[in-house]
Amino acid sequence: MSLPRVSILRQGEVYKSLDVITINDPVTHEPVAEIDMANPGLIRRDLLRNTERAFRSLQDFSCADLIEISKKAGDLFMNAELPLFGDGQTQSPEDYLKCLAATSGLPHAxxxxxMTKIFQVFTEMQEILKGLTRGMPLDIIDEGMGHHGGVTVSYFPRAKSLGIVLPSNSPGVNTLWMPAVILKSPVILKPGREEPWTPCRIMQAFIQAGMPKEAFSFYPTHHEGSSQIMDCCKRSMIFGGQDTVERYGDNPNVEVHGPGWSKILIGDDQIEDYQDYIDLIVESVSLNSGRSCINASAVVVPKHGKKIAEALAAELVQIKPTAIGDPHARLSSFANPKFAEFINAAIEEDLKTPGAVDCTAEARGTSNRVVIHDGRTYLLPSVIYCDSPDHPIFNKEYLFPFVTVVESEQKDFFNMIGQSLIVSGITEDESLSRELLECPLIDRLNIGPIPTTRLDWDQPHEGNLFEFLYKRRAIQRTHTER
Amino acid sequence: MSDTNIAQAKTALDIHLREIIRWHFSPETGTPIWLEWAEENNMDAVKEIQTTEDLLKFGNFDEAWLRFKPHEEWIPKDYIGKAYSVFETGGTTGMPKQRIGWEDYKIDYSQFSELLDDKDFPSGGNWLMMGPTGPRRLRLAIEHLANVRGSSCYFVDLDPRWVKKLIARKAFHEAKLYMEHVIDQALVILKHRKVTGLFTTPKLLESLAEKISIPGVGIKGVFCGGTQMPPQTVRFLIEEVLENRVKLIPTYGNTLMGLAAHKPLSADDNYSITYYAPQPRAILRVVDTTNPEKGVDYGQWGRVELTTLTKELFMPRFLERDEAIRRKPCGQFAWDGVGDVRPFGAGESKVIEGVY
Structure with missing residues (x-):
């Protein structure tokens, strides 16, 4: 049986490259898939020519039509045998699951x-767009103008396509670009090296459900190819580390999804009840194996910091490597074992600075963080208590359940939290709530005992995709008698 | 390719080698740098170097010789008093490698011209070279090649030393502006002059095709080289950039070698490029990276080693900054080829090649 082959998609047309890489199973080292790689020149040529055809293909649909197609696509995504881009191969949901698990290290559970999260985005598109457009009637997008909130409004697309450079860390990140096609923007996708499967399956589900295939371009490529997407698309979205944020952070044409540095703060008024919030913090740290930017990576409390860290450690050490098919699996392995070693080395280096304690090591009775289970490499959940926010390990964020706990007087919270994608502020104190609401460092704010990982679809965060893709213009129009 | 052909080519190469060794190592005609070396190393080269296998006795050529030895030491007796040209290669930082020369570039490129088809590079059609000129031999060589074929050549310069510095300091925008500056100059020439032949690099060719249709402006043949061209890039250039309507001639060469020819490109070969050295005037070998005395087997990767054998320059076993696959003789080339050439170490790490 031939290996699954993921080819390039050029405005819906399959293209096979002469540069084909093989992805191997990290355990067996057997080849799992072949990926066609696009040369940078090909991407650039595509993006500088003929973009109009892809754009037009979506303008023939109304947003309402596209929402209906998206619902059908959700069903196909979850249940159907869908084509791969190449050789007439198809992929069942089970095949998809196994391929993704093999190349990314994610357990089946x-x-x-x-998959469920992605399905929800397919089917909840109406609600998501309502959040993005603040309840604006979507026919305003179809017509280019209309009435909303008692005034005439007009919106025009800022670009003819949206470029997206995806990571490999979690399939869930694909939910961020999916609404773009309902907003009639063709997508130019560059998948992460170990995760071509999810964007590929989402696109196929959309196409099989009735979306025009021209709206989808898919370019597995090397580093320079990614740069071409960022360079040629007038609007693009990129995921990456701090270096990516520094490179693109000031570019208004780029929406950068960097480290989340999401946090949980507990106010003076609630701190004596900290035991009530341990489960909430555990969920915030460990959901999706800590791979998301919405996972909490720091906890800031006015007191009881060490006790909280120890309580978290007692819970998080229960999360252990399991068989990859275990239905209760909560911990993901690393497709590239060197990456786990690198992270571990960075943590150990920081721990050399006095003032930090690995509470999970104390709870486990061993400081071993890197373990091999069934041939796969894991990093065990880690809780670090540090005695000062100035300690170098505070606020570090890694791709596994990892959290630092620090004490700070409530009055100093906002001097030390830094940029935070999500903050859950556990307080009923009106004064602290007001300060949280006024804080410009927080992108998404939960007030009350809400895990950082719990999202409402009508509350977009990390940039508003609609505002990124569309711009409002002033408009006046005379009425012609007919 | 028959064994007889291969054996004949090897015999011819060894005869040429002995002639060049005699030239550079005889007191009557010799070159000071080699006469001195032979004395220091107590070698009777004329006697000891009979076949190419004997070249191992020289060890690998030290490129510092090209940087720092006085030019006078490189002048064979017969050339004393004749003004020479100085050609450079490298030099992004520090002293470039320099080669002096008289007629070699003309001989090398006249020979190369014999391999070209008049249909692709018709006599009388103007050429445009868009790429590194400056102190390189290539600038004069291309003009000579055009002239030999009854054509003239326009030039648009690109300074690769500057581009490499820009990329090294991550000044990508500046590099992009510089590239646009180069392309803009080429567009002006193409707008006002009739050009049928183009000599450039892969990236510049792609960029030019973003602005115009290459066959649409009347270009019939394109020489392309200077940076690696993996099979997918070659296919993309042929099928899309050149619209399947312009002949692509991949080039591999430098100031020290001349220009290597290539096996005709085809989809059957998956557009993999194999170059063949202009033997007997130069020899390319693919050698073990850790033990450069040892050649690699056919189909294996190794480092490219160049030996130059002309009356103007004897340079044994120079390790190029390239790696390649050793390929078998084919067609008119009865000696080994080097395939899928790329910067040395490209298989393991990222190497700055530049936007040019």
Whole structure:
């Protein structure tokens, strides 16, 4: 049986490259898939020519039509045998799950949870767009103008396509670009090296459900190819580390999804009840194996910091490597064992600075963080208590359940939290709530005992995709008698 | 390719080698740098170097010789008093490698011209070279090649030393502006002059095709080289950039070698490029990276080693900054080829090649 082959998609047309890489199973080292790689020149040529055809293909649909197609696509994504881009091969949901698990290290249980999340985005598109457009009637997008909130409004697309450079860390990140096609923007996708499967399956589900295939371009490529997407698309979205944020952070044409540095703060008024919030913090740290930017990576409390860290450690050490098919699996392995070693080395280096304690090591009775189970490499959940927010390990974020706990007087919270994608502020104190609401460092704010990982679809965060893709213009129009 | 052909080519190469060794190592005609070396190393080269296998006795050529030895030491007796040209290669930082020369580039490129088809590079059609000129031999060589074929050549310069510096300091925008500056100059020439032949690099060719149709402006043949061209890039250039209507001639060469020819490109070969050295004037070998005395087997990757054998320059076993696959003789080339050439170490790490 031939290996699954993921080819390039050029405005819906399959293209096979002469540069084909093989992805191997990290355990067996057997080849799992072949990926066609696009050369940078090909991407650039596509993006500088003929973009109009892809754009037009979506303008023939109304947003309402596209929402209906998206619902059908959700069903296909979850249940159908869908084509891969190449050789006439198809992929069942089970095949998809196994391929993704093999190349990304995600256990089957977490893949299924991510599939459910993606399904919800397919089917809840109406609600998501309502959140993005603040309840604006979507026919305003279809017509280019209309009435909303008692005034005439007009919106025009800022670009003819949206470029997206995806990571490999979690399939869930694909939910961020999916609404773009309902907003009539063709997508130019560059998948992460170990995760071509999810964007591929989402696109196929959309196409099989009735979306025009021209709206989808898919370019597995090397580093320079990614740069071409960022360079040629007038609007693009990129995922990456701090270096990516520094490179693109000031570019208004780019929406950068970098580290989340999401946090949980507990106010003076609630701190004596900290035991009530341990489960909430555990969920915030460990959901999806800590792979998302919405996972909490720091907890800031006015007191009881060490006790909280120890309580978290007691819970998080229960999360252990399991068989990849275990339905209760909560921990993901690393497709590239060197990456786990690198992270571990960075943590150990920081721990050399006095003032930090690995509470999970104390709870486990061993400081071993890197373990091999069934041939796969894992990093065990880690809780670090540090005695000062100035300690170098505070606020570090890694791709596994990892959290630092620090004490700070409530009055100093906002001097030390830094940029935070999500903050859950556990307080009923009106004064602290007001300060949280006024804080410009927080992108998404939960007030009350809400896990950082719990999202409402009508509350977009990390940039508003509609505002990124569309711009409002002033408009006046005379009425012609007919 | 018959064994007889291969054996004949090897015999011819060894005869040429002995002639060049005699030239550079005889007191009557010799070159000071080699006469001195032979004395220091107590070698009677004329006697000891009979076949190419004997070249191992020289060890690998030290490129510092090209940087720092006085030019006078490189002048064979017969050339004393004749003004020479100085050609450079490298030099992004520090002293470039320099080669002096008289007629070699003309001989090398006149020979190369014999391999070209008049249909692709018709006599009388103007050429445009868009790429590194400056102190390189290539600038004069291309003009000579055009002239030999009854054509003239326009030039648009690109300074690769500057581009490499820009990329090294991550000044990508500046590099992009510089590239646009180069392309803009080429577009002006193409707008006002009739050009049928183009000599450039893969990236510049792609960029030019973003602005115009290459066959649409009347270009019939394109020489392309200077940076690696993996099979997918070659296919993309042929099928899309050149619209399947322009002949692509991949080039591999430098100031020290001349220009290597290539096996005709085809989809059957998956557009993999194999170059063949202009033997007997130069020899390319693919050698073990850790033990450069040892050649690699056919189909294996190794480092490219160049030996130059002309009356103007004897340079044994120079390790190029390239790696390649050793390929078998084919067609008119009865000696080994080097395939899928790329920067040395490209298989393991990222190497700055530049936007040019």
């Amino acid at each position: 977490l893949v299924r949870k991510n």
